[in-house]
Amino acid sequence: MFNQSQKTAVFLLIFAFLGSAFPPAFRAQNQVYKTALTDELKLDLLIKGGLVIDGTYRKPVKTDIGIRGDRIVFIGNSAKSKMLAARTLDAAGMIVAPGFIDPHTHTLEDLSNPKLNSNENYLMQGVTTVITGNDGGGPVQVAQTLAKWEQQRIGTNAALLVGHNTVRRQIMAMSDSAPTIEQLAEMKNLVGQAMTEGAFGFSTGLYYAPGSFAKTEEVIELAKKAAEKGGIYDSHLRDESSYTIGLLGSIRETIRIGREAKIPVNISHIKALGRDVWGQSPAVIKLIKQARAKGIRVTADQYPYTASGTGITAALVPRWAEAGGNTALLERIRDQQVRPRLLAEMETNLKRRGGAESILITGSRNRELVGKTLGALALQQKKSAIETALDIVSSGGASIASFNMNESDIENFMKLNFVMTGSDGSSGHPRKYGTFPRKLRQYVFEKKLITLPFAIRAASALTAESFRIPERGRIKVGYFADVIVFDPKTVADRATYEQPEKFSTGMKYVIVNGKISIDEGKYTKVLAGRALRKLNSNQQK
Numbered sequence: 001m002f003n004q005s006q007k008t009a010v011f012l013l014i015f016a017f018l019g020s021a022f023p024p025a026f027r028a029q030n031q032v033y034k035t036a037l038t039d040e041l042k043l044d045l046l047i048k049g050g051l052v053i054d055g056t057y058r059k060p061v062k063t064d065i066g067i068r069g070d071r072i073v074f075i076g077n078s079a080k081s082k083m084l085a086a087r088t089l090d091a092a093g094m095i096v097a098p099g100f101i102d103p104h105t106h107t108l109e110d111l112s113n114p115k116l117n118s119n120e121n122y123l124m125q126g127v128t129t130v131i132t133g134n135d136g137g138g139p140v141q142v143a144q145t146l147a148k149w150e151q152q153r154i155g156t157n158a159a160l161l162v163g164h165n166t167v168r169r170q171i172m173a174m175s176d177s178a179p180t181i182e183q184l185a186e187m188k189n190l191v192g193q194a195m196t197e198g199a200f201g202f203s204t205g206l207y208y209a210p211g212s213f214a215k216t217e218e219v220i221e222l223a224k225k226a227a228e229k230g231g232i233y234d235s236h237l238r239d240e241s242s243y244t245i246g247l248l249g250s251i252r253e254t255i256r257i258g259r260e261a262k263i264p265v266n267i268s269h270i271k272a273l274g275r276d277v278w279g280q281s282p283a284v285i286k287l288i289k290q291a292r293a294k295g296i297r298v299t300a301d302q303y304p305y306t307a308s309g310t311g312i313t314a315a316l317v318p319r320w321a322e323a324g325g326n327t328a329l330l331e332r333i334r335d336q337q338v339r340p341r342l343l344a345e346m347e348t349n350l351k352r353r354g355g356a357e358s359i360l361i362t363g364s365r366n367r368e369l370v371g372k373t374l375g376a377l378a379l380q381q382k383k384s385a386i387e388t389a390l391d392i393v394s395s396g397g398a399s400i401a402s403f404n405m406n407e408s409d410i411e412n413f414m415k416l417n418f419v420m421t422g423s424d425g426s427s428g429h430p431r432k433y434g435t436f437p438r439k440l441r442q443y444v445f446e447k448k449l450i451t452l453p454f455a456i457r458a459a460s461a462l463t464a465e466s467f468r469i470p471e472r473g474r475i476k477v478g479y480f481a482d483v484i485v486f487d488p489k490t491v492a493d494r495a496t497y498e499q500p501e502k503f504s505t506g507m508k509y510v511i512v513n514g515k516i517s518i519d520e521g522k523y524t525k526v527l528a529g530r531a532l533r534k535l536n537s538n539q540q541k
């Protein structure tokens, strides 16, 4: 009925009408309207005079960045090009970089909670996109979760992984058996469905029950479903220490999963946990490099702290004691036939983690425990450390910071060009508030272990490429305008183990999808994040 130019004219008329009928916020989002009816050169935002580090290894360049709608539309000398902008941000003396992407967070609940959906702790670190559902904990109901986020809105972009533990629990509860053929088929369906609904990949937590009960073959079968849709396999290793198959055994297992399921694999929060495996980082790196040389896509992420964060049950109780779930665990603790074996194995596990002084309680229903080490509590209660720990386990558990890493392994991993920055943020551990600025402050500016462009890439483009998130993670024309402007002199973490909820400093502007979420260092209460859906594999590059 209409030819192309007539159609365009009709659309423009409609947009002009909508433009006058809707508030400015709606109009600003509408690129077509802006392009058609206002000056072609007019930008919404101009970031002027900053040192731009674009997410590649390219040298920093002093230049200007123009944003219109939710996209970066201009990079260059804005004065020369006579760019006009509704607002200009002065970035003189500042670093301008792609918004950081965090590949490992525990924000699933925060984002779904209308009081915590801003992700302010992440925005203040310069993080504009989070991935969640890691460690095998991601939801099966991906579409529903994404729709909820869209409806109530979120402060950062967020992408989901479907979790093995969730899938397994839904089909097999806390059973430690292998799945029947039917159960395996049901689990595969759930993974496939979640991928169709927009998950970016499949996560496992093979250290935790019930994931720990799964054989490698089960994991491979499920990972294949994620591979079909171009997803990634993201794993908290079966053993980061010397509990079962060992750190190196776990790296081998992950590589095998990548090879046999034909899927890119990411090792979550890579570390050598405990004295037994300290110094194994070179051997780990060698295995990964060999696999990469054979074409298996292996990456890892890491947080810059010597303490991990987990639950006291996960850290100390052997997995066999958790088979059947919590009621079965409590029965075993009370069973005088079983208890001695349980205590003995917990003793070994505590030693592995550096002893009672290395375990700090960071969260518990019993507030009196928080902030104390297991050693101090044992002394106070006049019991052995293990008896004290078992009491805590019996009365609902506790979250802990477990000081178990050494600096040289941390640095060895950090220097690799396939290791991303990831917070693994959890309540009570400072990494949730401090990871990204801490790495810049300590390892770039103070120790000079890595360069600033290297650290920026590890926190942005590398993550977007590894997790296959399109059009984010770089300062590039046409890309989404997730851009941060920070002060290299003041960027730093402030959160500590004593005060884990202190915001980081140094972010002057944080822009999410073209909207200013941190303005002059302050949160603007703009919820500009998007629930990200994975495109079909045939649309993948």
Ligand SMILES: [Zn+2]
Residues within 6 Å of the ligand: 135, 236, 268, 269, 424
């Ligand atoms: Zn984990």
